[in-house]
Amino acid sequence: MDARAPDVAVVGAGPAGCAAAIGLARAGCDVVLYHRPRTSGSNPGEIIESRVRVPLAELGIDVVFDSLDSLALAGNVSSWDEEDTVAADGMVSPYGLGALIDRSGFEAWLISEAERAGVAVVRSGKRLRAERSGALWLLGDPAERGRRCIVAPLVLQATGRASGPIGPSERSAADRLVALLMYGPMPDGPREHNLLIEAAKDGWWYAAPLPHGRAVIAFLTDGDLLPRAWAAKKRYFRDRLAVTRLIRAFSKSLPPDLPLVGHPANSTLRQMMRGNGWACIGEAAASYDPLSGRGVPLALSKGAAMARLIVGGDSISRAFEAYEQAERATFEDHLEQQRVTYRRAAPRFSSTFWTRRKNEVGATHLAR
Ligand SMILES: Cc1cc2nc3c(=O)[nH]c(=O)nc-3n(C[C@H](O)[C@H](O)[C@H](O)COP(=O)(O)OP(=O)(O)OC[C@H]3O[C@@H](n4cnc5c(N)ncnc54)[C@H](O)[C@@H]3O)c2cc1C
Numbered sequence: 558m559d560a561r562a563p564d565v566a567v568v569g570a571g572p573a574g575c576a577a578a579i580g581l582a583r584a585g586c587d588v589v590l591y592h593r594p595r596t597s598g599s600n601p602g603e604i605i606e607s608r609v610r611v612p613l614a615e616l617g618i619d620v621v622f623d624s625l626d627s628l629a630l631a632g633n634v635s636s637w638d639e640e641d642t643v644a645a646d647g648m649v650s651p652y653g654l655g656a657l658i659d660r661s662g663f664e665a666w667l668i669s670e671a672e673r674a675g676v677a678v679v680r681s682g683k684r685l686r687a688e689r690s691g692a693l694w695l696l697g698d699p700a701e702r703g704r705r706c707i708v709a710p711l712v713l714q715a716t717g718r719a720s721g722p723i724g725p726s727e728r729s730a731a732d733r734l735v736a737l738l739m740y741g742p743m744p745d746g747p748r749e750h751n752l753l754i755e756a757a758k759d760g761w762w763y764a765a766p767l768p769h770g771r772a773v774i775a776f777l778t779d780g781d782l783l784p785r786a787w788a789a790k791k792r793y794f795r796d797r798l799a800v801t802r803l804i805r806a807f808s809k810s811l812p813p814d815l816p817l818v819g820h821p822a823n824s825t826l827r828q829m830m831r832g833n834g835w836a837c838i839g840e841a842a843a844s845y846d847p848l849s850g851r852g853v854p855l856a857l858s859k860g861a862a863m864a865r866l867i868v869g870g871d872s873i874s875r876a877f878e879a880y881e882q883a884e885r886a887t888f889e890d891h892l893e894q895q896r897v898t899y900r901r902a903a904p905r906f907s908s909t910f911w912t913r914r915k916n917e918v919g920a921t922h923l924a925r
Contacts, residue, residue, distance in 0.1 A: 573839020574715030580864025607652035630655035743772035
């Protein structure tokens, strides 16, 4: 067994896990960050709103963020409440412009910042199993009979929508949203760009150029409204893209048969998010509909907040309780804002997707 005994083990090296690890290490804690690299692609989440600079500044990495190879997000152009488009200029934000990032590069950068802050990063493809031994957690690969174990009194699970090694993984889901995403090449253009958002009959779309001459187009709809077979899903996507206005114009220069990837995108809350010496942070605790546009900034803020709470002098159980309260309140607030936003576009359409948004989405409609 490894002799290392960190104060905190963080499992999952996305924005929430890296922020917590950096915050804790900067405060003098001994931290191990367990990074299981994804086997295919990266997470969606390339459009970063300008408020991201608040948690990045707290972690001391905002200046480097601004020098990353991203595009500047000039603002939004949307067709939501009505068919006409509305432009919102990012210039007026007190935080500066947002960014369009290369998500894999951004995550690799966060991990490198964690290492620079003194975090020990363990990279492994193995799925960890957790066991409790007295006041410690032992995290290791069961096949290796305890060798190369991480031993720590505290574990933060920052595994995103995946369940992670500790605790029951049941989540309450507020809706059935899924994303179909298409990534493709886009001719290089100016450094400043808009995010395009368009409400449509069976869901809504977003599209944006990305660094390195790439672009993303995403269609968000309810999973049960999609055909089952993948070929039929592709047709469904293409047929609906053909009747959009903003997104169709944007996608004109893309090759016709790019692959699609699917991703869950619903708002969910983990029912049990903390226990003896462990807690979930970021999307491991609550996931958000991408309409919120706040996923990455919020995950960074939550990681930084958890680090602050742990080193803040209260008992660990009080710190975890305070985190859970904030997490639940933020989620309720998110559901309310989401309900209001969807209801603005809903009168334009009579499809199942929008009828559900008129009636179902809201804090009181959480269902397993
Ligand atoms: C379709 C879609 C589009 C989105 N677009 C945006 C956007 O444009 N802008 C934005 O700000 N947000 C966006 N989001 C939300 C954003 O991606 C998330 O809010 C954010 O990634 C959450 O960060 P996290 O660190 O909590 O989780 P994640 O980013 O999911 O990170 C979790 C990490 O843990 C790892 N992991 C999982 N299981 C294990 C395990 N057992 N052991 C070790 N590691 C593990 C994963 O590989 C991953 O590296 C979008 C979400 C969706 C679904």
